[in-house]
Amino acid sequence: MTERIVGPAGSLAAENVRRIRELRGLTKKALSERTSTAGCPIPPLGISRIEKGERRIDVDDLLVLAQALQVPYAQLIEPPPPCASCQGAPPIGFSCLACGATAEGEANA
Structure with missing residues (x-):
């Protein structure tokens, strides 16, 4: 299996997810529960890997994370x-x- 590298946009999104999650006072588990409620579950380990830049964020992830964090999806990539x-x-x-x-x-x- 080829290792996939997170690019600059993915790194920015990962940092924004972490920053906004912490500003909201959410744990990784709480954010994971919100993504499950929104219909696209991301487990706490997945949240952790996203924030560390070890997991790429696809469009579905981006949309559910924005919904779970209560921000417009564009805010995660700007x-x-x-x-x-x-x-x-x-x-x-x-x-x-x-x-x-x-x-x-x-x-x-």
């Missing part, structure tokens, strides 16, 4: 905004007081 407070991932229904980002990743006017 660099986070430079905000020390929310790091571009305020919780659903909230806006960051420091940068104005909303849960959809848009700045408030």
